[in-house]
Amino acid sequence: MTEPVIAVGVLTSPLVRFALDGAFTLAPHQEPLRGTFTAYASGGQVIIDGDAGRITADNGVLIEPREGGPHAIRLEDVTIGVHFHWERKEQQWFTGSLRLVISGKDLVAVNVVPVEDYLKSVIASEMSAASSLPFLRAHAIASRSWLLAQLEKTRSLKAAGTHRPSSIIEDGNNHIRWYDREDHELFDVCADDHCQRYQGMTRASRPAVSEAVQSTRGIVLMYNDHVCDARFSKACGGVTEAFENVWEPLPHPYLTPVADVAGEAAGTLPDLAENQRAEQWIRSSPSAFCNTRNQEVLAQVLVHFDRETTDFYRWRVEYAQDQLTHLVREKTGIDFGEILDLVPARRGASGRIFELKFVGSKRTMVVGKELEIRKILSPSHLYSSAFVVDALNRRHGVPERMVLTGAGWGHGVGMCQIGAAVMGETGYSHEQILRHYFNYVEIRSLY
Numbered sequence: 001m002t003e004p005v006i007a008v009g010v011l012t013s014p015l016v017r018f019a020l021d022g023a024f025t026l027a028p029h030q031e032p033l034r035g036t037f038t039a040y041a042s043g044g045q046v047i048i049d050g051d052a053g054r055i056t057a058d059n060g061v062l063i064e065p066r067e068g069g070p071h072a073i074r075l076e077d078v079t080i081g082v083h084f085h086w087e088r089k090e091q092q093w094f095t096g097s098l099r100l101v102i103s104g105k106d107l108v109a110v111n112v113v114p115v116e117d118y119l120k121s122v123i124a125s126e127m128s129a130a131s132s133l134p135f136l137r138a139h140a141i142a143s144r145s146w147l148l149a150q151l152e153k154t155r156s157l158k159a160a161g162t163h164r165p166s167s168i169i170e171d172g173n174n175h176i177r178w179y180d181r182e183d184h185e186l187f188d189v190c191a192d193d194h195c196q197r198y199q200g201m202t203r204a205s206r207p208a209v210s211e212a213v214q215s216t217r218g219i220v221l222m223y224n225d226h227v228c229d230a231r232f233s234k235a236c237g238g239v240t241e242a243f244e245n246v247w248e249p250l251p252h253p254y255l256t257p258v259a260d261v262a263g264e265a266a267g268t269l270p271d272l273a274e275n276q277r278a279e280q281w282i283r284s285s286p287s288a289f290c291n292t293r294n295q296e297v298l299a300q301v302l303v304h305f306d307r308e309t310t311d312f313y314r315w316r317v318e319y320a321q322d323q324l325t326h327l328v329r330e331k332t333g334i335d336f337g338e339i340l341d342l343v344p345a346r347r348g349a350s351g352r353i354f355e356l357k358f359v360g361s362k363r364t365m366v367v368g369k370e371l372e373i374r375k376i377l378s379p380s381h382l383y384s385s386a387f388v389v390d391a392l393n394r395r396h397g398v399p400e401r402m403v404l405t406g407a408g409w410g411h412g413v414g415m416c417q418i419g420a421a422v423m424g425e426t427g428y429s430h431e432q433i434l435r436h437y438f439n440y441v442e443i444r445s446l447y
C-alpha cells in the first residue's frame with residue numbers, strides 16, 4: 001500500500017480564525033489565498049472573510065497549498081484536553097490542507113495530512129520529545145497501527161453496507177455506554193485525547209521525534225493479517241485491561257491483560273476482577289514499570305500540563321455528600337437522591353470497574369463502562385475506574401463523605417505509556433516494549 005492521507009478534526013466553533021503562511025488555493029476555483037481569515041457558516045455555505053474581502057464557498061471547501069515553497073496553516077483558539085482538568089486553548093500550526101465543514105451552527109476545521117506527518121505531531125504531543133528513542137519508536141508503531149486499523153474498520157463497514165454498532169445499552173435499571181473513534185463522522189480522527197493527541201507542527205519539529213517516525217516508517221503491529229487496533233493510556237496501575245471491558249464487547253487477543261513487570265512474571269496475574277483482591281491491590285503499591293517517581297523519566301513522558309497531575313499510580317479523591325449528590329445529578333440528569341453507596345458490580349483484570357451500581361435514596365442504577373463512570377464521578381474525568389470506596393460517618397444510612405482510592409491513569413488497555421517509558425530508559429528495545437504490552441503480534445512493514 002502507499003502512505004494514506006487522513007482527515008483530522010482539529011477545531012469546532014461558530015468562528016474559525018486562521019492564517020495561511022505561503023501560497024494556498026481555494027479548491028475547486030483555484031483562487032489564491034494568503035493572509036489571515038475568519039470563517040463561519042451561513043445558509044448552508046462557508047463564509048470566509050479576509051484582508052482582500054469576502055469569499056462564499058460550498059460546504060466542505062478545501063484550502064490547499066500550491067506547489068513549491070514552505071506552507072503552514074495557523075489555527076487560533078484550538079481547545080486541548082477537552083473536558084479534562086487541563087483543558088485550555090492554544091494557537092497551533094499545521095502542514096497539509098485545511099477543510100472547512102459545517103456541523104449545525106458550527107464550523108469544523110479539518111487538517112488533511114499524510115499519515116507520517118500526522119504521526120510526528122502525535123508522538124511529540126502525546127509525550128516529551130526528550131523520551132528515549134526505543135519508547136518513541138514503540139509509540140510511533142503503536143500510534144500508526146491504531147490509526148490504520150481505524151481506517152481499515154471504516155472501509156470494511158462501508159464495503160459491507162453496515163452501520164457502526166450501537167455504543168449504548170440502556171433500560172430502566174442499566175445505563176452502559178462506551179466512547180470510541182466511531183463517534184466521528186465528518187473526519188477520520190479528532191486531534192484530542194478522545195483519539196490521539198495531535199497538536200500541530202511546532203511540537204513535531206524535534207529531531208528525535210522525526211527520527212523515531214522515519215526509522216519506523218510504514219511499520220505496524222499485525223494479528224492474523226490485520227493491522228492491530230493498538231491502544232495506549234498513561235498508566236495502567238500495575239496491570240493492563242482487556243479491550244472488551246472498555247469498548248465494544250469484542251475480545252481482541254492482542255489486547256489482553258498483562259502484569260506491568262519484567263519477564264515471565266508479566267503472565268502471572270492477580271485476580272483483580274474479584275472485589276476483595278482488587279481492594280488489597282489498589283490499597284497497596286506493588287512493583288511495576290509504571291510505579292515510578294523518577295522525575296527525569298516522568299518529564300520525558302508527561303508534557304507540561306500532564307505534570308499538573310502528581311499522583312497517578314495511586315490516587316485519592318474525596319467528596320462530601322452534598323458534592324457527590326450534586327455531581328451525579330448534574331452529570332446523569334437523574335435525581336438519585338442522596339448517594340448511599342457505590343458498589344462495584346463488575347471489575348476487569350486490572351481492577352477497573354466497568355459496571356458500577358449507584359445506590360441512591362430515590363433510585364438505584366448500574367452504570368458502565370469505565371469512561372462513563374469516570375465522567376460521572378468527577379467534574380472532568382476521574383483518573384481511572386480502578387478504585388475502592390470508603391463511605392464515612394453514616395447517619396441513618398447516609399454517609400457524610402465518600403473517599404475513592406484508585407490506581408492508574410486512563411483506560412489501561414494496551415501500552416502503558418509511563419511503563420513503556422521506564423522500559424525504554426532502562427535498556428529495552430522498541431520491539432521488546434511492544435511485545436510486552438501486545439500479545440501474539442507480528443511487527444511488519446506495510447509501505
